[in-house]
Amino acid sequence: MVTLTAARSGPNASLLRGYRVGRAVFALGSLLIAPALMADESLRVGVYHNPPKLFLNDQQHLDGILGDLLLAIAEREAWQVEPVACEWQRCLALLERGDIDLLPDVAWSEARAERFRFHSEPALHSWSQIYQREGLSIEAVVDLAEQRVTVVDGSIQQDHLLALTQRFDIPVDWINVPDFEEGFTKVANGEADAAAANRQFGEWRASEVGLVDTPLMFQPVQLYFAASPSLPQTVLERLDDYLTRWKADTGSPYFATLQAWQAGAPTPPETPKWLRWGVAALIVSLVVALLVNLVLKRRVARQRVRLATNEAMLGTILDSVDAYIYIKSPDLTYQYVNHRICELFGRPAEAVIGQRDEVFFDPATAAEIVQVDRRVLASGEKITLEESHVLKHDDRVRTFLSIKMPLTLTPGSPPSLCGISTELTEYLEMQSRTHYLAYYDALTGLPNRRLLMESLATTIEEDGQNKPFGALMVVDLDHFRLVNDLQGHASGDQLLISVAEQLRQALDKDAMLARFSSDEFVVLVNQLDPQQEEAAAKAERIARQLMTTIHRLRNSRSLPISASLGLALFNGESGSLDAVLQQADMALQQAKASGGNTLRFFNPDMQASVLERANLEADLHHALARHELELHYQIQVNHKGVTTGVEALLRWYHPARGWVSPAEFIPLAEESGLIIPIGDWVLTQACQQLARWSRQTAYAPLTLSVNVSSVQFQQPDFINLVEKRLEQTQAPANRLVLEVTESLLMREPTRVRNTMLRLREQGVRFALDDFGTGYSSMSYLKRLPLDELKIDQSFIRELLTDKADAAIVDTIILLAVSLGLLVVAEGVETQAQLDWLKGHGCYRYQGYLLGHPKPIDDLFTDKMPRR
Template structure:
């Protein structure tokens, strides 16, 4: 029995024994047993190739790819069984099906015939040759007679053997079982150099006192591989995690990569090998040209010798994996090697005598011609990155080109020789890394890191125009409600449209960035220096932004959504010693704007820090008050035209240990802003329902209907209906004695969702009232669709009812509208007998206000008497 089969048999035997013991002793509960039975067992091949893959101290997979696999296994509930083997043994076991996954496998057509790979690469790598001190390696030609170690059966070996043979280079290729062994042999003097992947090489070279060379080759993509036709579900799961991680620069993927690989590599520089190769090519070309001059005199004697030399030169140039060419003074091709012919897609006969305009689009040809002229005119060698498109091809190619003139020293060239190596894939890697590091993946706006760098640059520059620039922090109002109600995809659509509107508002020189979630920033460029109206200009621009964000609805699928935002503004000046101070000031201003209400903006002022500190202390007390249940419910009577109390409104008070009895106006706004309104609202609802259940045993109070105000956050919570019904069930309260009060502004944010929830509540007998009617945004069309029982006239209309004809007309219209819709109408804020009498004349017969009684504890409520009652009877 092979070692791998013994390992698998041993694991299965252990699992069987553990299951048997669990069944015998009953030590495992049913849920745990089911979870383990469902766990996926994955056998993973581990060979020693740090830092990409190796065995950790516990034998589990470690390294870059090992930790990625462990994180995926943790999230998916897989059980990983490590199988330790050499590279060749691991490959054989993978093909035989003895292991399920093998990390760190480079894709090739040959391997794809026997193995399966996922789509998204797990890691990008390339190979590099490392040497010991005293060994000089500047180009592939220097490998002549050297002893070179490669991993047995690796892609490095498959690449180097035919390459060296094509150059006619005789080097001793020595096998190693792993990279650690390869470096150890080079360090011990048993070999001159080793070819390894750069992840291992850069990390291990200092430990073995080895030096990197400029011989870099074979960029590759690394995957987790599985046996052909096996484990497609594992590969699909890996793809899903890798795709999501690589789209987020703050994900576990990039944290893990930074941990093992250190800082990202610097942009590609010109390898020394190019100069040596270039010098070799130039020397050979010069020898060939000299030979051609001699052949004119001795054609007969040198014909055979010349043909042989040309064939050797052609073999060398055609073996180079770079585009090699010669152009004349008019920049027409005089020579092209095999690689250039393949790139242009035409035989050499169709290249010679033509210029770059025949093969590249006009902008690309113009850039190449400019560099070529500079080489010929200066008589100096130039190294440039060249990019562009071939004719009829949309793919962008990038080359690292080395060009030198062919001519007499100090004179302008009469010909040009060039070597261009394609670095398109490497450039794409760099651009992708830059995009992930500095741009938001959803909106493609600059991210927080790029904004911070720009602010650091501004701080470092001389501030000649103090106070002429500003930072605006922009935060959407109630964005969480949209996410909770319609899902994150709807939230993403809103963020994309907000980004478009902000970009349209920006001026040239402004920077729009997304800092995360629903927070954006706009760094405004300089206004007119020394202008007395600079702040006015900034305020005008910020007001324009608020208007652009809120005046038109956003189309999110079939939903038309109205959004608004708050803006905090800080003007950049010398009083801000750091970038952190700038952001803090803008944040404080934003906090004040959000506290002021929807669609608000505020400039930073120094006293804001004191206010925010006090507000933070109050928020801390509020959290502690919720934890210690320091809140009370007061009840305000609701009276009919016969002066009989038919209901009460439950109003919260905070019995603070130091501040005393705190009214709701001092803390409800803070509870809304901090999110504490949800637990507070549930406490109010539960306490009111408990009181309903208690009064049900008191005949004098059992008929009372208790009205409870519902916050916007509560209403738009995905489980709001379930929460209300659960509290009713928990307290035993009669649903018909509960009235929930909603406001117009709450409903308009998500009318359809609110109607659905209201209908479900009505099905259980709960009454619904529209509070503060006349101050919101409801249209008659919306009102007739709402399953309401009552309209409450806002006290702002009742206050001046007797002296303001407009208020009188509004109240009359509301009463008439309520009656036409078969709704009861209750007037709030009734403070005088005259107001009550006028309301009765207008047809309103239900009232609430100080004339009948202020909010009071339960004990006082039971002794309540109406001031206008004609008899001494009470509700007791």
């Protein structure tokens, strides 16, 4: 292998060698004068072997493009750089724990941004590329056919190229090598035709071994210096400042470094005379610095003697203070504790000194204390915070107001931590009791009128633009006075407690339940829905549930209990607090005037809409039993006009309403839970149809796609249900395609993935429906066992007139190809749309141009599916 430090030549190499000699001398000077310069910072830098971007040279010094850039910045900032050799995964683990401060050559991602800190300006741009021997002409991925190509075993280049060539059935003779250098050597020796490598390595070595680059570039990335969470933000700000300024100046060290690592073999020049004079001057400066250092050491010694003289007096003062005072060493072991700390731990000072917090606190408390203490030492700033601690062998939570600050005991040494804590436990308990009496009902424990009014006022006064509707419900017990008069107030109080408990259990945790007056309760529900009709339907469902809950109650003498309920919707445009309360109260009075035990909306039109929706839901309950549901099928065609499969679409024919739109009844079925039996019926019908087709040669190859609701998919027995229907019908599992939505993938992704993998083992296939309308995470998407992506018809509709839609569709097609997925375009209605899709690599289509949804008996009446 070529020695990395000898792979440069020309004038740039001369400048770089001179710069490095000066850098080495400066580093030596920094080590000698570091004790005297208390502002110097020491950076522990992780280094993994990845030339020419990053590696340790023969002298175990930091080297490479990113190494030179970091050292150039460190030289100007007087940072001491301490390289720490580690493998890639080990480097990441050390960085997250704070055992190293910086790790160069890290690409940004959301997952890494949660673990580490990044500066803003990329340090380097990179990508992967194919390099070929001279005389060969590789211009596209298809040109790799029958070629011998080297890839680093286990690299990202290998994964990407294998997936890409397998997707297009391109036969390639892959040659696995341990590193880029051996891959280039094999091409140069005629043992291979081309090699895959990152751009920096290719530009650095390709011309030397007789390789030339090709137009095949892939996987662009931006590279940064990733930082430990404990590293001060000022270091990252300095990195950004140098990178931004140097990138704007072509004569800066940034461009000099890049040019030096792109050059060929060097001819070692003599050290410039100016540099020799500079070294001599620096040596003189170092001698002076050493003398100054000796003077400072003597001063420190005298200060230590003075500190020891005053230590006894200071200890007496600190022991008399009514606060917990302590000092911890840089590794967070106790160095000093006053008398109050000893009382808290129940141990003498000798038994506390040298111990860590895990000896005295429970594990969770000790971990929190360590995290805060490390943050204080890393930031170098004083903080004030409220801490809740639990001592070992004591379950009581004790609250402290703590001040923590770094404390430099010895100049030049890492700071210790000084803490002063005052206990607030008794004060907070008293404050909590006072707050409870002011804002909560003493009988039921519910929020009282005051807390409800404040919460409602806050909700109504929020910005009303595009704000979802909320609901205010006033619940009044019918004939409650008779309970008090006939059975006594004790019985009435017990009834109110029972009503409060049952209503609390019936509501979601986000809803607020309050006792408004004697027998009147108020429910506040926020964030129902942006659409008024949908919000009204959800509110009506909650109100009916509350009334049913109350109706099931009995008091001590088994008297029936009922309630009247008034309901008003509100959003940011609903007016004042008093207006919303007045509307809900008016609705309650209408309910009581109707005889009680009923519900009324403030808005009559809304009342009618809710009743209409309730009637539709009631009819949907009987649709299966009355055989009003049926499946229609729409064919899916490939680019050759061959029918490859069908999608089953649920339809409802109501005897009085006629055909009911799926957009109207399917959301209703999901909200009411009816989608579970309906979905089972659809799955059974689809499996029976697949079983029939499997016995017919012309139809056996067809796939059948079924939409699966997220409610249905998340049922605990969903896997067993699918397996049972496949077994009952003997349908071929590999022809069943379950279509899921993006919203399902984002909800409990681990559980969804496990469910899909279990069904994939049976042969069931999966398609992602309406792709592009949701917010799928690419990290989830690539881990799921998907077979198809279906482009939503909203993008296809404006494909030829809207450049944004065309760009989105083109991107989805490329994404599907890179992930090895089939891509199906929905809603194809014109020949022009079909031609555009064919020309951009989409080879599966569905839409009115190819066929309308039809009953199964009419689906293939015109002609048999062509194969």
